[in-house]
Amino acid sequence: MKDTGGGDKVVSLKGLKVACRACSLVQLCLPVGVSREDVERLDAIIRRRRPLRRGEYLYRAGDRFHAVHVVRSGSVKSCAPTDEGHEQVTGFHLPGELVGLDAIHVGEHRCGAVALETTSVCEVPFGQLETLSAQVPGLQQQLHRLMSREVLRDHEHLLMLGKKGAEERLATFLVSVSNSFQERGYSPTEFRLSMSRGDIGNYLGLAVETVSRLFTRLQTLGCIEVERKLIRIADPERLRALAGVRPCEPVAQPRHGNGS
Amino acid sequence: MKDTGGGDKVVSLKGLKVACRACSLVQLCLPVGVSREDVERLDAIIRRRRPLRRGEYLYRAGDRFHAVHVVRSGSVKSCAPTDEGHEQVTGFHLPGELVGLDAIHVGEHRCGAVALETTSVCEVPFGQLETLSAQVPGLQQQLHRLMSREVLRDHEHLLMLGKKGAEERLATFLVSVSNSFQERGYSPTEFRLSMSRGDIGNYLGLAVETVSRLFTRLQTLGCIEVERKLIRIADPERLRALAGVRPCEPVAQPRHGNGS
DNA sequence: CGCTGCTTTGAACAACTTCAACTTCTGTGG
DNA sequence: CCACAGAAGTTGAAGTTGTTCAAAGCAGCG
Numbered sequence: 001m002k003d004t005g006g007g008d009k010v011v012s013l014k015g016l017k018v019a020c021r022a023c024s025l026v027q028l029c030l031p032v033g034v035s036r037e038d039v040e041r042l043d044a045i046i047r048r049r050r051p052l053r054r055g056e057y058l059y060r061a062g063d064r065f066h067a068v069h070v071v072r073s074g075s076v077k078s079c080a081p082t083d084e085g086h087e088q089v090t091g092f093h094l095p096g097e098l099v100g101l102d103a104i105h106v107g108e109h110r111c112g113a114v115a116l117e118t119t120s121v122c123e124v125p126f127g128q129l130e131t132l133s134a135q136v137p138g139l140q141q142q143l144h145r146l147m148s149r150e151v152l153r154d155h156e157h158l159l160m161l162g163k164k165g166a167e168e169r170l171a172t173f174l175v176s177v178s179n180s181f182q183e184r185g186y187s188p189t190e191f192r193l194s195m196s197r198g199d200i201g202n203y204l205g206l207a208v209e210t211v212s213r214l215f216t217r218l219q220t221l222g223c224i225e226v227e228r229k230l231i232r233i234a235d236p237e238r239l240r241a242l243a244g245v246r247p248c249e250p251v252a253q254p255r256h257g258n259g260s
Numbered sequence: 261m262k263d264t265g266g267g268d269k270v271v272s273l274k275g276l277k278v279a280c281r282a283c284s285l286v287q288l289c290l291p292v293g294v295s296r297e298d299v300e301r302l303d304a305i306i307r308r309r310r311p312l313r314r315g316e317y318l319y320r321a322g323d324r325f326h327a328v329h330v331v332r333s334g335s336v337k338s339c340a341p342t343d344e345g346h347e348q349v350t351g352f353h354l355p356g357e358l359v360g361l362d363a364i365h366v367g368e369h370r371c372g373a374v375a376l377e378t379t380s381v382c383e384v385p386f387g388q389l390e391t392l393s394a395q396v397p398g399l400q401q402q403l404h405r406l407m408s409r410e411v412l413r414d415h416e417h418l419l420m421l422g423k424k425g426a427e428e429r430l431a432t433f434l435v436s437v438s439n440s441f442q443e444r445g446y447s448p449t450e451f452r453l454s455m456s457r458g459d460i461g462n463y464l465g466l467a468v469e470t471v472s473r474l475f476t477r478l479q480t481l482g483c484i485e486v487e488r489k490l491i492r493i494a495d496p497e498r499l500r501a502l503a504g505v506r507p508c509e510p511v512a513q514p515r516h517g518n519g520s
Numbered sequence: 521c522g523c524t525g526c527t528t529t530g531a532a533c534a535a536c537t538t539c540a541a542c543t544t545c546t547g548t549g550g
Numbered sequence: 551c552c553a554c555a556g557a558a559g560t561t562g563a564a565g566t567t568g569t570t571c572a573a574a575g576c577a578g579c580g
Contacts (some may be wrong), residue, residue, distance in 0.1 A: 082423055088419040088423050105405045130404065134397065140393075144364050145365045147408070159340050159350075161465060163346055163348050204422075205421060207568070208526090209528080209569075210568060213528080457559060458559090467538075472559060472560050475559095475560095476561090524577105524578090525576105527576075528574085529573090530574100532572105533570075534567105534570085537567085538564085539564080539565090542562105544557105544559070549552105
């Protein structure tokens with residue numbers, strides 16, 4: 001029914017109207033393990049929103065929860081507000097990731113989500129997603145895997161804040177970003193950080209100044225090359241070592257197949 | 261000795277064989293919002309395990325994941341191992357709580373779970389739970405809510421480790437424990453902590469010595485009375501204030517944060 | 521061109537950790 | 551029942567690590 005192949009009648013909408021099956025993220029997103037026909041059904045409930053510009057909120061803490069969002073392009077941070085007006089950045093989200101999963105419990109967002117750059121997202125009404133996932137076992141499983149992954153990540157983050165020193169934290173962060181880019185088919189050794197030093201510091205539980213100093217220190221050590229937001233990882237092994245990861249095991253493997 | 265009803269033949273199993281409908285935790289656990297008949301179906305897939313003694317593992321990091329567990333009585337901690345052999349306590353779990361949700365993603369436990377005292381749990385084979393929850397909307401929703409709550413809690417924990425000072429952390433911890441006990445119908449002002457100071461310190465990202473000093477300081481301040489593992493909260497308001505919570509709102513209330 | 525906001529750098533300071541010694545509790549076996 | 555050993559908890563003093571404060575350097579933008 002949909003025409004993704006030839007006729008570009010409405011050029012301006014093409015960017016928004018990519019069907020799930022035509023989306024480059026099918027491998028990371030909800031459709032994993034879902035049959036072609038069922039992806040169409042999923043497709044039918046998804047709403048594509050207009051792209052957000054840097055700094056715009058996807059939703060704010062306190063907003064009623066009605067849908068989960070998937071980052072399609074760009075990137076997003078989520079922040080949990082403190083009572084005192086501070087914020088904790090709880091995560092950065094790259095294309096293919098679900099955001100807003102913490103809101104299901106109370107039916108209201110407890111974290112805000114902000115675009116770090118021009119970003120487009122898919123909106124998936126959660127009630128409909130639940131209904132559909134009850135009918136499509138593969139979708140149900142993938143939804144559960146993604147929710148579980150969120151928990152898993154938070155635990156890794158917790159471990160970082162609870163047990164690691166400053167240098168170890170930044171190194172871990174960079175390794176993890178590098179892995180994320182690799183998963184998405186980009187260079188794992190050269191990338192642009194969309195978030196500010198402030199965001200990184202907040203995420204890592206460090207002062208901005210500390211983050212800045214660490215960047216220069218890692219550069220001095222020859223692990224990385226920094227130019228503003230551009231990062232080149234010069235010595236991945238070394239960086240991994242600083243991150244406190246044993247040489248053999250990558251930091252966070254998303255796949256379940258393994259050979260140990 | 262409770263008598264659950266009619267003809268139970270094997271007395272020694274009676275303690276283990278409390279049906280969901282007769283369980284005091286129905287209000288907190290999976291059956292929330294599930295009809296009487298459907299609870300029976302849930303009941304049918306649940307396996308009650310023999311009680312664990314203090315220090316016994318429910319499962320270990322690396323174990324294959326096949327079921328989620330619900331704490332029925334006692335308490336459990338989960339710990340994420342570091343590569344260096346350290347551990348981060350990621351949570352304490354009281355009756356009615358699901359443990360093992362982080363394992364769904366990779367099909368393998370990444371955290372271990374240890375009984376903090378004599379503890380009994382229900383084992384819910386996850387495959388069957390998924391199948392059933394596809395047929396019982398209420399169950400599906402509750403499962404999602406519980407998974408989401410896990411995320412939410414981790415975010416609060418993250419905020420604590422990222423933004424709060426030592427005193428604030430311990431105060432927050434105590435307030436949260438107090439709330440948990442209250443939810444379960446116990447006294448919110450007088451309770452026994454089943455975990456060691458070491459566990460608390462680990463959980464809060466603090467050294468044992470710091471935790472110990474803080475307990476004495478809070479006692480000196482008149483907020484609490486400490487006697488070994490027994491805690492009496494003498495001044496709940498004060499404690500809440502130290503935890504960094506505004507007087508009017510209990511520890512986890514919706515708030516409209518403002519962007520910065 | 522001169523804002524404004526982000527980043528970097530230096531120096532003093534504070535918070536928490538580490539080390540070390542000591543006390544109290546718990547459980548075990550004589 | 552008591553004694554003893556090991557674990558857990560407490561307390562003090564010294565030591566680190568990262569924070570805070572202050573100021574200067576840079577990029578983007580109207």
